[in-house]
Amino acid sequence: MRTEDGPTPLERFIRGILPENPVFRQMLGLCPTLAVTNNVKAALTMSAAVLFVLFSANVIVSLIRGLLKPHLRILVFTLTIATFVTIADRVIAAFMFGMSKQLGPYVPLIIVNCIIIARCEVCASRQSVWHAAADAVGQALGFTLALLSIASIREVLGSGTWLGMRVMPGVWPDWVIMVLPPGAFLTLGLLLGLVNWLGTLRRRPAS
Amino acid sequence: MEKDSQTSSMKAGAGNYFVQAWLVIVLALLFGLALAGVHSALSPRIAANKLQETLAEVPRLVPGAVKAERETVGGIPVYRALDKDGAVAGWVLPASGQGFSDRIELLVGLDATAGRITGLYVLDQKETPGLGNRISEEGWRAQFRGKSTGKPLVVTKGGAGGESEIQAVTGATISSESVVGIVNRAVTAFRAALKASGE
Amino acid sequence: MTDTAKDKKDGGGEWSRLNVAPSPHIAAPVSTRRMMVDVLLALLPVLGVSFYVFGWFSVFQALLATATCVVVEAVSMLILRRPVRITDGSAVVTGLILAMSLPGTAPWYVTVIGASAGIFLGKVVFGGLGQNIFNPAMVGRAFVMIAFPAAMGAAGYVDAHSPVQAVTQATPLTALKQMGQGTPLTALLLGNTNGSLGETSALACLLGGMYLVIRRTASWEIPAGILAAAGLISAAVNHFGPGTPWDVWHHLAGGALLFGAFYIATDPVTSPLTSRGKWIFGVGIGVLVMILRYLSGYPEGVMFSILLMNAAVPLINRLTVPEPVGGHVRKAR
Numbered sequence: 148m149r150t151e152d153g154p155t156p157l158e159r160f161i162r163g164i165l166p167e168n169p170v171f172r173q174m175l176g177l178c179p180t181l182a183v184t185n186n187v188k189a190a191l192t193m194s195a196a197v198l199f200v201l202f203s204a205n206v207i208v209s210l211i212r213g214l215l216k217p218h219l220r221i222l223v224f225t226l227t228i229a230t231f232v233t234i235a236d237r238v239i240a241a242f243m244f245g246m247s248k249q250l251g252p253y254v255p256l257i258i259v260n261c262i263i264i265a266r267c268e269v270c271a272s273r274q275s276v277w278h279a280a281a282d283a284v285g286q287a288l289g290f291t292l293a294l295l296s297i298a299s300i301r302e303v304l305g306s307g308t309w310l311g312m313r314v315m316p317g318v319w320p321d322w323v324i325m326v327l328p329p330g331a332f333l334t335l336g337l338l339l340g341l342v343n344w345l346g347t348l349r350r351r352p353a354s
Numbered sequence: 355m356e357k358d359s360q361t362s363s364m365k366a367g368a369g370n371y372f373v374q375a376w377l378v379i380v381l382a383l384l385f386g387l388a389l390a391g392v393h394s395a396l397s398p399r400i401a402a403n404k405l406q407e408t409l410a411e412v413p414r415l416v417p418g419a420v421k422a423e424r425e426t427v428g429g430i431p432v433y434r435a436l437d438k439d440g441a442v443a444g445w446v447l448p449a450s451g452q453g454f455s456d457r458i459e460l461l462v463g464l465d466a467t468a469g470r471i472t473g474l475y476v477l478d479q480k481e482t483p484g485l486g487n488r489i490s491e492e493g494w495r496a497q498f499r500g501k502s503t504g505k506p507l508v509v510t511k512g513g514a515g516g517e518s519e520i521q522a523v524t525g526a527t528i529s530s531e532s533v534v535g536i537v538n539r540a541v542t543a544f545r546a547a548l549k550a551s552g553e
Numbered sequence: 554m555t556d557t558a559k560d561k562k563d564g565g566g567e568w569s570r571l572n573v574a575p576s577p578h579i580a581a582p583v584s585t586r587r588m589m590v591d592v593l594l595a596l597l598p599v600l601g602v603s604f605y606v607f608g609w610f611s612v613f614q615a616l617l618a619t620a621t622c623v624v625v626e627a628v629s630m631l632i633l634r635r636p637v638r639i640t641d642g643s644a645v646v647t648g649l650i651l652a653m654s655l656p657g658t659a660p661w662y663v664t665v666i667g668a669s670a671g672i673f674l675g676k677v678v679f680g681g682l683g684q685n686i687f688n689p690a691m692v693g694r695a696f697v698m699i700a701f702p703a704a705m706g707a708a709g710y711v712d713a714h715s716p717v718q719a720v721t722q723a724t725p726l727t728a729l730k731q732m733g734q735g736t737p738l739t740a741l742l743l744g745n746t747n748g749s750l751g752e753t754s755a756l757a758c759l760l761g762g763m764y765l766v767i768r769r770t771a772s773w774e775i776p777a778g779i780l781a782a783a784g785l786i787s788a789a790v791n792h793f794g795p796g797t798p799w800d801v802w803h804h805l806a807g808g809a810l811l812f813g814a815f816y817i818a819t820d821p822v823t824s825p826l827t828s829r830g831k832w833i834f835g836v837g838i839g840v841l842v843m844i845l846r847y848l849s850g851y852p853e854g855v856m857f858s859i860l861l862m863n864a865a866v867p868l869i870n871r872l873t874v875p876e877p878v879g880g881h882v883r884k885a886r
Contacts, residue, residue: 174380214377222378230385241396244403248478305483320662323483324700333674340678360609454850485702525708527731 153274156281163285169262170293170335171342176262180294181331183253187310190298191291192246196235196254198287202280203231208271209279209293215272224267225258232257262286297334301325407477408433408446408461415463415473416444428547435463442466445548448477449540453532456480458489462537464503468545474498474537479529486529494523498537503545506538578698585682589642591770592816593828594760596649602744602754603653606719610657611750614664618655619648621668629677643682645879650690650816653751654809654856655697656710658720661832663704670696679734687863691856696800698856707731710747724748726808726852729764735798748808751816756804762815771819774828778835779814779842780805786843810842813855823863830866830873 154162167272169175178196183189204227208215215223236254240247257263266286271279302308305325307315324330382551412422412435426432433446445464450457456479463473463513476490488494499518501507505518509531522530560720566763584590603611626644630637655664671693679685697706701815707727712720724747725736740746744754752758765771787804799807818824818838838858845854 211377211381216374216377219375219378223381226378226381226385230389233389237392237396237400240403241399244400244407320660320701320704321484322666322700323702324696327699330701337678341507482702485706485708525703525706 154278156277159270159274159278159282160285162284163287163289164292165289167286168287168289168293168342170290173262173265175265176260176290177335178254178256179260180297181328181334183250184294184301184331184334185305186300186302186308187295187298187327189246189249190294191310192239192243193203193250193253193292194241194287194291196232197216197257197260197262198284199235200228200231201266201287204228204263205266205271205279205283206276208267209274209276212272220268220272221264224264224272228263228267229258257284262290293338296338297331300334300338301330305330341346408448411461411475412446412463415446415461415475416465417472419443422446427544427551430544430547433543444472445544447540449536449543451532451536451539453479454481454486454526454528458529458532458536460533460536462498462540464541464544468548469501469503469540471498471501471537471541474533476533479524481529486523486526488523488526489529489533497521503541506542507534509534510547562720568806585641585643588770588821589646590793591765591768592646592680593642593649595765595770595884596646596653596751596816598752598757598760599653599751599816600649601687602757603750606717606744606746606753607657608717610717610720611652614655614657614659614750615649617664618652618668619645621665622648622651622672624753624873625669625672626677629673630681633677636647638682641682644672647676647689647693650751651693653812654690654694654749654817656705656748657717657750658709658712658715659697659704660701663701666700667693667697669693683822683873685822686866688817688820691863694856695860710749719747719753722747725803726846729797729799730846730852733798734847736803738802738806741803749812752809752812755811758811758815762811765815772821772824772828772831774831775818775824775835775838775847776811776856778832778837779810779818779839782836782839783810783843784839786796786840804843804846805856808846808853809855813842813859814838818859818862821851823866825866825869825873827870827873827875830869833864833869833873834866845870 163169165172167173170177176197179193181195204224207227208224211223215352232255235257236247238255239250266279266282270282274282299309302310302325303314304322307313307319307321322330325334409422412419412433416435418510420438422433422435424431424433431448433448434442435444435446437443444466445468446553447462447464448459450459452458454533456469458479458481459477461475462471464470465472469515474495476495479487480489481487481489498507501518501520507518507520509522510516510519510528511522511527520530600611600615603615622644623639627637627639648668650778651668652664655667671689671691674696675687675689675692676682676685694705699708703709707724707730710720710724710727711722715721723731726748727743728734728736736746742755744757746753750860762771762776766773766776782802784805787799787801791800804810814835818835825831837853841858842854843860845851845857
């Protein structure tokens with residue numbers, strides 16, 4: 148095996164969660180971030196599907212990284228990702244049919260989710276299986292964190308519930324805009340602003 | 355890795371397809387096999403889910419029905435609802451059309467002669483949450499139960515009492531009219547087809 | 554913090570960004586404050602008719618929206634550590650225009666959320682007055698329009714049991730769209746119909762609008778473009794299409810067209826700079842309003858039309874850069 152350089156598995160794991168958060172920092176995977184975050188359950192299902200696909204693809208790509216030819220690597224990545232996405236899609240359709248109808252085309256669309264191909268390219272095709280697995284879990288947790296935060300805001304304001312449980316008082320007027328597409332853009336934009344603002348505060352403590 | 359592949363590709367030359375692509379071909383075969391396995395294991399379940407979605411509503415749409423069989427009457431796909439003795443209890447008619455935002459998909463329950471509506475179910479709709487999407491609510495759909503199919507249904511605003519009147523969802527006249535229009539068109543076409551087929 | 558923001562805090566930033574040009578200079582007493590006072594004066598006839606027709610509904614919404622706008626603006630500026638400039642009156646104007654574009658029956662939270670969204674999402678996140686792309690009052694109204702369709706849609710305007718007589722009927726445009734009923738032109742002119750608080754009287758809007766145009770606080774090209782486009786399209790539709798109870802004059806006087814044309818579209822921050830650009834902007838709004846009135850599910854389209862054309866303003870500005878005296882200097886190749 149080649150000598151490993153670059154971040155350690157632990158670093159890969161931690162970076163994925165916040166410092167290199169796929170949504171808030173890398174601005175990748177925005178299609179599901181916007182499309183399936185109007186309730187927490189859909190967001191968690193999508194996150195689980197992404198975790199499964201990302202983990203499987205990263206591990207397999209890392210295992211065969213010695214055999215990859217540079218000009219054919221994207222083809223191999225896509226082939227691997229598409230396989231696991233199809234498996235995830237079929238499993239959801241078989242065991243969570245209502246959720247599968249709700250997620251619609253967004254499960255098959257994980258194939259073109261840039262987070263996964265970026266992790267194959269940046270980490271899995273260069274580092275060991277342990278690095279790749281830790282990286283996949285870290286990035287998927289970061290993605291889950293982003294989806295969960297957006298979906299929580301949207302579901303609480305838009306439906307008065309969280310994961311289907313009533314959290315707002317009965318007189319709460321549902322903000323319909325939050326469960327519609329504009330709510331996704333507004334929430335993502337404001338959260339991105341907040342994350343950046345907090346980052347600025349940390350880098351330059353108030354003088 | 356980069357060096358290895360470069361030298362091997364130079365040795366093989368551009369013409370040697372298999373040296374270049376053997377990994378892709380092997381992976382495609384393996385993945386293909388895996389997918390075939392997943393598909394054969396899960397597809398009956400998925401097909402059952404899809405059918406179940408319609409069939410689960412049949413007893414609620416047609417009183418007394420316990421199961422349904424898919425068939426076509428005069429080119430119109432429809433479910434024949436059967437009671438526990440196997441006699442025709444009624445029909446479940448899939449119908450769809452344009453709503454306020456997107457297509458609305460409905461299931462209309464009819465009695466055995468298609469003379470009365472026995473129930474209505476909204477399979478899919480994307481109407482405005484809080485207004486138009488209230489067409490899915492049981493209370494509103496219940497208005498359709500028992501309505502005669504002899505005369506087209508009409509939408510009224512506030513206080514529907516007449517035999518063929520449906521009260522609009524407050525603030526969602528267009529969604530309500532869409533549903534009534536879809537039901538009217540589908541039922542009229544189906545009645546004609548049923549009469550032509552001689553049942 | 555960016556450099557410009559830092560400069561601003563130091564107090565010298567705003568001047569350092571101005572370009573110095575050779576004389577002659579014209580000294581004009583134009584300030585944000587004077588323009589905002591003009592708009593407030595121009596709103597007086599609208600507020601008067603609104604109070605006459607809708608009674609305390611009008612006062613309640615106006616006070617609530619204005620107070621919310623001022624508070625949100627002040628709090629945002631404090632959090633962002635920028636100078637608080639409430640006295641320039643822009644937040645008050647946003648609040649009043651928002652209130653006048655709401656149904657009187659809107660629940661208090663609709664007004665508060667609309668005013669907060671207008672100031673915060675419409676103005677503060679862009680960097681404050683002068684930086685915003687969209688008219689803040691219309692951003693707030695669009696937000697609550699989509700958030701609370703039951704309160705802001707056609708049905709939200711009507712309360713059959715209201716003591717206020719106007720509120721018991723459908724708005725003129727809803728009556729036209731859903732029931733094909735007309736409304737007498739005199740009612741549209743005087744304003745004793747249902748509708749958003751400030752839009753009902755065409756005469757009041759014209760009176761205030763004329764004042765703004767004469768004072769040059771509003772550019773005449775924008776309302777002229779809107780009215781010309783809307784008038785021509787409704788004339789054409791009436792000429793070639795089937796007869797409807799609304800003719801050209803109804804379409805010009807009814808709905809929010811005049812209120813939007815004079816008070817909202819003319820916001821100098823969110824409208825083009827040049828005369829030609831203002832014509833394009835106005836005609837665009839007029840065309841969109843008529844398209845939405847005739848073809849969309851909504852009875853009225855002034856708000857969406859203004860927001861859509863707001864988005865096109867940077868493009869219009871780029872297309873209509875005036876030619877310098879003596880023509881453009883060709884770059885030597």
